Amino acid sequence: MADDVNVTGMVESDPTIALTDRGLAYGDGLFETVLLRDGVARLWDEHCERLSQGAQRLGFEAPSRAWLDALPGKAPAGEHVLKITLTRGSGGRGYRPPLPAEPRCYWQFIPFTPMPERWVQGITVRLCRLRLACQPVLAGIKHLNRLENVLARQEWQDDTIAEGILLNDRDQLIEATAMNLAWHDQGRWWTPALTECGVEGTLRRALIERGHLSVADHAPLSRLLNSQSACLFNSVQGLWPIVMCHDADGHDTPGQWRIDEAVRCLQREAHTLLGHPPVLSTS
Amino acid sequence: MADDVNVTGMVESDPTIALTDRGLAYGDGLFETVLLRDGVARLWDEHCERLSQGAQRLGFEAPSRAWLDALPGKAPAGEHVLKITLTRGSGGRGYRPPLPAEPRCYWQFIPFTPMPERWVQGITVRLCRLRLACQPVLAGIKHLNRLENVLARQEWQDDTIAEGILLNDRDQLIEATAMNLAWHDQGRWWTPALTECGVEGTLRRALIERGHLSVADHAPLSRLLNSQSACLFNSVQGLWPIVMCHDADGHDTPGQWRIDEAVRCLQREAHTLLGHPPVLSTS
Numbered sequence: 001m002a003d004d005v006n007v008t009g010m011v012e013s014d015p016t017i018a019l020t021d022r023g024l025a026y027g028d029g030l031f032e033t034v035l036l037r038d039g040v041a042r043l044w045d046e047h048c049e050r051l052s053q054g055a056q057r058l059g060f061e062a063p064s065r066a067w068l069d070a071l072p073g074k075a076p077a078g079e080h081v082l083k084i085t086l087t088r089g090s091g092g093r094g095y096r097p098p099l100p101a102e103p104r105c106y107w108q109f110i111p112f113t114p115m116p117e118r119w120v121q122g123i124t125v126r127l128c129r130l131r132l133a134c135q136p137v138l139a140g141i142k143h144l145n146r147l148e149n150v151l152a153r154q155e156w157q158d159d160t161i162a163e164g165i166l167l168n169d170r171d172q173l174i175e176a177t178a179m180n181l182a183w184h185d186q187g188r189w190w191t192p193a194l195t196e197c198g199v200e201g202t203l204r205r206a207l208i209e210r211g212h213l214s215v216a217d218h219a220p221l222s223r224l225l226n227s228q229s230a231c232l233f234n235s236v237q238g239l240w241p242i243v244m245c246h247d248a249d250g251h252d253t254p255g256q257w258r259i260d261e262a263v264r265c266l267q268r269e270a271h272t273l274l275g276h277p278p279v280l281s282t283s
Numbered sequence: 284m285a286d287d288v289n290v291t292g293m294v295e296s297d298p299t300i301a302l303t304d305r306g307l308a309y310g311d312g313l314f315e316t317v318l319l320r321d322g323v324a325r326l327w328d329e330h331c332e333r334l335s336q337g338a339q340r341l342g343f344e345a346p347s348r349a350w351l352d353a354l355p356g357k358a359p360a361g362e363h364v365l366k367i368t369l370t371r372g373s374g375g376r377g378y379r380p381p382l383p384a385e386p387r388c389y390w391q392f393i394p395f396t397p398m399p400e401r402w403v404q405g406i407t408v409r410l411c412r413l414r415l416a417c418q419p420v421l422a423g424i425k426h427l428n429r430l431e432n433v434l435a436r437q438e439w440q441d442d443t444i445a446e447g448i449l450l451n452d453r454d455q456l457i458e459a460t461a462m463n464l465a466w467h468d469q470g471r472w473w474t475p476a477l478t479e480c481g482v483e484g485t486l487r488r489a490l491i492e493r494g495h496l497s498v499a500d501h502a503p504l505s506r507l508l509n510s511q512s513a514c515l516f517n518s519v520q521g522l523w524p525i526v527m528c529h530d531a532d533g534h535d536t537p538g539q540w541r542i543d544e545a546v547r548c549l550q551r552e553a554h555t556l557l558g559h560p561p562v563l564s565t566s
Contacts, residue, residue: 016299017307019389024300024368026429027310058430059437085307095429095436095460106302133416134452137434145428146309146378147341151420153378154342169417177378197416 017106023087026095027144029103030054030062034072034082035112035236035274041072041082042274043235046202051086054141060088060101071107081110081236087144114238119267119279122241122259123162125176125232127221128152129248131169134196142199153177155248162240163232165224168197173219179234180204182213183227184262190216190223203235203270212269225255229263239263239270300389306370309378310427312386313337317355317365318395318519318557324355324365325557326518329485334369337424343371343384354390364393364519370427397521402550402562405524405542406445408459408515410504411435412531414452417479425482436460438531445523446515448507451480456502462517463487465496466510467545473499473506486518486553495552508538512546522546522553 022028032051035042048068055062063086072082085106091098130152138145152164163176173192175181180201182191191213194200207213216223224230225245233239241259246252268278305311315334318325331351338345345351346369355365368389374381413435421428435447446459456475458464463484465474474496477483490496499506507513508528516522524542529535551561 015302017302019298019300019368019391021307022433024304024307024370025314025427026433027427028430028433031308058434085302087307095432097433097437099440108302130420133418135416135431137413138430143430144308144310145430147311147421147426147428148418149378150305150309150311150380151341154380157382 014106017087017104018090020090021087021104022090022092022097023085023104023144027146028058028097029085029087029144030058030142031086031144032082032084032142033236034084036072036075036080036082036109037275038077039073039075043202043206044072046205047235050142050200050202050205051084054143055086055103057137057141058088058143059097060103062086062103063105067105075109079112079114081112083108083110085144112236114276116277116279118162118240119238119271119276122243122257123232124160124244124246125163125165125242126156126161126246126250127248127253128155128164128166128177130155130166131171132166132174132197134168134170136196139197140194140200149177161246165245166198167221170218171220173216173221173224174198176232179232179237179240181224181230181232182266183224183230185223185227189213189262189266190219192219193217201234203233203273206273207266207269210269212266225253227255228258229260230255230257231263231266233270235274238274238276239267241267297389300370300387301373303373304370304387305373305375305380306368306387306427310429311341311380312368312370312427313341313425314369314427315365315367315425316519317367319355319358319363319365319392320558321360322356322358326485326489327355329488330518333425333483333485333488334367337426338369338386340420340424341371341426342380343386345369345386346388350388358392362395362397364395366391366393368427395519397559399560399562401445401523402521402554402559405526405540406515407443407527407529408446408448408525409439409444409529409533410531410536411438411447411449411460413438413449414454415449415457415480417451417453419479422480423477423483432460444529448528449481450504453501454503456499456504456507457481459515462515462520462523464507464513464515465549466507466513468506468510472496472545472549473502475502476500484517486516486556489556490549490552493552495549508536510538511541512543513538513540514546514549516553518557521557521559522550524550
């Protein structure tokens with residue numbers, strides 16, 4: 001990561017951005033949501049790395065690591081989400097980006113309270129009707145073009161449904177609207193490959209690097225439905241076991257998942273990385 | 284269109300938006316770029332209709348027609364582009380939209396000078412490397428998730444190339460980065476269907492409604508390369524004849540296009556709708 005990037009327009013507690021910012025005009029930018037506890041960031045390396053890789057993909061410079069490192073310490077005490085929004089800034093002619101760009105980096109601290117009942121009891125999910133489009137150029141990075149996620153999340157209002165599972169337009173498993181997905185079969189935990197669409201979560205990356213998750217290419221829905229246990233996870237909420245899944249019409253799917261030792265084991269690894277409390281087996 | 288929608292946060296000459304606006308966070312919104320001459324808008328019905336249809340697709344209310352009708356008259360004298368940006372506003376929980384949303388509508392007047400040399404002499408275009416992803420839920424509307432257009436426009440810096448032709452990931456003709464595409468064969472003008480991706484331009488809609496353009500489904504690149512004449516057009520720039528096309532490596536493609544009477548005829552229809560001057564045949 002460059003250490004000399006000139007990040008203009010830095011906003012500290014400034015609640016507004018320029019109407020001309022390309023982040024608004026075209027979603028021309030990236031974001032990160034980082035778990036903080038008393039000003040200490042979790043999976044910070046992974047977040048900084050993803051931001052940097054995203055900026056490289058879009059063709060502009062991310063702030064230096066030293067600049068980013070100063071952010072978490074500005075947080076108030078307690079648990080917060082640090083939301084970092086990095087845009088290409090203003091300028092250019094229509095879609096054509098300015099050269100060089102003058103990226104802008106904004107941040108917000110959002111108070112956060114975890115949901116331990118979901119850690120313990122697991123969640124009910126649904127299958128989304130929307131299918132993710134395949135766009136390898138944008139896959140994996142956490143860019144600001146998130147209308148698919150918004151429209152998928154808008155499919156249901158029932159608060160007993162915690163999340164929605166997303167397939168791509170080839171009916172392959174990808175992720176949930178705001179979390180990554182894993183299932184357990186053949187004695188291992190699997191998570192979908194994200195080379196065509198989806199967001200590579202930082203917790204997902206950390207669990208793969210530590211050998212706790214394997215990547216499954218082109219996994220059909222049946223892989224999930226036939227698995228013994230399954231879960232959703234991200235770097236803020238931790239790991240939620242899946243116990244039930246409805247289809248898009250609200251009917252039960254044939255899937256049945258147990259909160260077994262495999263789940264608790266992966267959850268312990270995830271929660272250790274995030275500083276969330278371990279969850280004791282209740283069965 | 285609703286006449287009673289409460290559009291909060293209206294910005295008149297306010298150059299900033301809230302950092303929490305979902306338009307920035309997720310590209311959760313729409314835009315229009317409208318040609319104005321001395322405060323009079325061109326293709327205004329089409330622009331208002333597309334904005335309204337886009338808002339309906341995303342699930343929030345567009346401003347009333349009466350409210351929109353007050354905008355063009357605020358413009359200074361001369362030629363301008365009125366850029367309208369409509370977002371879902373702030374609020375909600377993550378991707379989950381607030382119910383009801385409190386949409387925000389911003390506008391800017393941008394001075395505009397047309398490029399008559401492109402009307403007369405035509406343009407050289409290139410084939411973009413990027414392939415548009417197929418997402419029927421977002422196809423046609425002018426939403427704020429425009430990273431594909433930005434990345435496609437970023438593929439070239441050579442100012443002698445006026446535009447880039449975009450195919451979808453099934454190698455079918457769709458559009459250019461900021462214009463719609465048409466070609467002439469079998470005695471008619473054809474433009475690609477936009478049910479899977481692409482933006483339905485207002486000039487395109489007006490030309491189809493008046494019987495000047497037919498819609499071609501699943502048209503391969505060869506349809507364009509084998510055509511006698513071809514052009515790009517939008518509601519601001521008018522109609523640019525295509526005379527040459529490079530591939531993504533900068534090599535000529537076999538296509539050869541004439542600026543013939545068919546081109547001048549379609550151009551007259553387009554320019555009449557926009558109030559641009561007619562272009563006399565030079566050949």
